[in-house]
Amino acid sequence: MQEIELKFLVPESRLKGLMRQTHVKSSQTTQLAAHYYDTTDQQLAQAGIGLRIRKEGDTWVQTIKAGGDGIAARLEHNAVLDNDQVQTMLNNNELMPDLTIYEDTPIATALAEFKITKLAKTLTRLYVTGVERTTRLLTESNENGTDNRIEMAYDQGEIIHGTDDSLRKDIQEIEFELVSGDLDFLFTTAKTWCKRYKLCLSTVTKAENGGLLINGQNHSPAVNVNLSQLKIDKDSSATAFIRAVVHNCLLQILPNSSAIVAGSTEDNHILQLRIGIDRLRTALKAFANFSNEINPEWLPILNQTATLLSDYYQLAYINAQIEPELQSLGAPVVDWTTDIEDIKITPINTLQANDFQITLLELIAFTMSDSSIEPQTDQLAKDKLEKTLAKQYKKFVKTNKKTDKVTDIELVSGGANASTDTAYDDQSESELLNQLRNLRYIGEFSAPLLSKKKAKKKTKRWLKRLIKAQKALEQLNDDNQYQKLYEVKSKTDANALYGAGWFAAILTGDQNHIDVRLAKFADSSTFW
Known part of the structure; x- marks a missing residue:
């Protein structure tokens, strides 16, 4: 299935107010303990794949995330595991994911470049996460009688190095995931919360943060222009073309912006962000008549x-x-x-x-x-x-x-x-x-x-x-x-x-x- 999710960092100055809205009577709190796997040289991470086994309350779930649009949408596959088997493997320090379950699933395409048998033998647990997740369901009724539903999840915890538990990284973020209904409801809701609590978009996943911890880095390297990610064909309509161009610009803008709002002061993050914005400004001006949905207020900002x-x-x-x-x-x-x-x-x-x-x-x-x-x-x-x-x-x-x-x-x-x-x-x-x-x-x-x-x-x-x-x-x-x-x-x-x-x-x-x-x-x- 495809997961559509927006993730934000929470400024300390707005944390108390946000907590009052996340910790309401209808919200639920769950302890999440996750084990993340990759090869020692992080081949899965380089392919944009995250693989974990996580305890969600009393249930163990194996999850893989991959592909998607590189911004808000990703392919996700979840498989509930047998608790007794997992506990036995944990007792013997042998807990490992089962890659055979992905045969004949949409996620198989993302793993196509790997030889599954060989990959399974080279996987190792690189890091673990301990997170307290508070979830709240946000709903809105449609005219057709169905509901738009979003799961809001506030995560607070830490990432811990797999072989040296003295190396840790804090996690504090809020996510909005579309459960069902219209995409507009997701963005309208996110904008409301963003205005109220000065939230900042982040494209950095827990898997990416774990990789940074393993490599001794605070932030991922700056992201340059990558025109090979511009997905258009000869028969693209004008409306599809401008969307693809804006998407390509965002693939450069968002990672660099995420690093800066997370505390990076590296010159190259600032430079590449500015280049991404320059490309986007050019596109919005040059192709303004390619779509009626371009907001004229974007350019001045x-x-x-x-x-x-x-x-x-x-x-x-x-x-x-x-x-x-x-x-x-x-x-x-x-x-x-x-x-x-x-x-x-x-x-x-x-x-x-x-x-x-x-x-x-x-x-x-x-x-x-x-x-x-x-x-x-x-x-x-x-x-x-x-x-x-x-x-x-x-x-x-x-x-x-x-x-x-x-x-x-x-x-x-x-x-x-x-x-x-x-x-x-x-x-x-x-x-x-x-x-x-x-x-x-x-x-x-x-x-x-x-x-x-x-x-x-x-x-x-x-x-x-x-x-x-x-x-x-x-x-x-x-x-x-x-x-x-x-x-x-x-x-x-x-x-x-x-x-x-x-x-x-x-x-x-x-x-x-x-x-x-x-x-x-x-x-x-x-x-x-």
């Missing part, structure tokens, strides 16, 4: 979130990456700690904001909604994509010509007008960078539908040259920003003059490199 993340990332990157590099070249130390601490809205504050969390929920709901009931379901995505790409490419060409003209004016004018022209040039190059970035993301989303079999090399070459041009201009833009930050810093710390001068020297050599990259891309024939 995503724009604000991206800006706040960028402001913090710049200073954090300077402190963690640029300063050590400059000091290795003999630069005096510049302390950016106070500057970072003075930023009132940190990444975790940004992501905990209700409007961002509600937007994520609405985007997930959008990807899971039925695209076939929309008016545009008979319009093929590829027919609309050609116009979209052509329009975006035209914008790039126009901006590129404008930037060239500004650069020429700057070279001729110099002197008294130099500062004015440079400011205008910065603005033009920033606009050009945005056009390139948008064109890249639209091209990557569109390529599977528009790239003809005989023209795959052309598509690959076009995207490769575009990405090189974008990265070159991006580097110039970043260096420009860092130079300005060091310049401002030098007014209160003379040591920052070294960094300001170093970046100024780098900037003088960047333009020729960018001109070459842009020229190569401009000479490439389009693939649509």
Whole structure:
């Protein structure tokens, strides 16, 4: 069967209020003791599979979870075990899952890459969990006389290392699982609780947390773009296409967001989250007419979130990456700690904001909604994509010509007008960078539908040259920003003059490199 579930982390400040709503007369409390299994090199975890044997009250249940949409839906198979047999195995320290029960079940596909007999011999218990689960059933009557039903479960406990019980990790989360009825009821309920208790979405399962404990990690590595997960075909409708694109963006956004709200301060989580949001913003703008269900309120919230993340990332990157590099070249130390601490809205504050969390929920709901009931379901995505790409490419060409003209004016004018022209040039190059970035993301989303079999090399070459041009201009833009930050810093710390001068020297050599990259891309024939 398919499990559809939304999981949230609970902020300490709202815990007491939440507990009053979870621990009501109708709620039930169950002690859960689970044993999780995998190979020593965690082959199941790498395949996105979780396997456990858990005591639920007085009953032992073997459960495997796998597949699904990577966000809220997963395949799940539960098998009730014989209590006496389990107890005997526990007494002999031989408790192991039985993989033969998955033959001829939907979960068999997820295990197809493994040789079951060999896998069974290599399984070991990696960690255990001890959880107190409080459940409450939330219901709503439908017009047709049936009920929408959600099981709300609040879990509090810990994960314990399988061979060293001194290594532990706390668990405190709340889950909403659709038992029966409409999907809308699940998301409406989750949004209500999210607003009331400032809940934060998390895609980190107990199995993933257990794996982190085993590996001595606090958070999973940052998740990059993975276009191979973009599930579309040549005959995709416009409504199905935009849902697939948003889903692909969320596969990058949600894991990185989950790590940050769980306490990660790693630069790469912030960077990859920002890239995921940039891809999503581009998609919502470029493909706005592909669906009537796109909420215009999503973009302003995503724009604000991206800006706040960028402001913090710049200073954090300077402190963690640029300063050590400059000091290795003999630069005096510049302390950016106070500057970072003075930023009132940190990444975790940004992501905990209700409007961002509600937007994520609405985007997930959008990807899971039925695209076939929309008016545009008979319009093929590829027919609309050609116009979209052509329009975006035209914008790039126009901006590129404008930037060239500004650069020429700057070279001729110099002197008294130099500062004015440079400011205008910065603005033009920033606009050009945005056009390139948008064109890249639209091209990557569109390529599977528009790239003809005989023209795959052309598509690959076009995207490769575009990405090189974008990265070159991006580097110039970043260096420009860092130079300005060091310049401002030098007014209160003379040591920052070294960094300001170093970046100024780098900037003088960047333009020729960018001109070459842009020229190569401009000479490439389009693939649509």
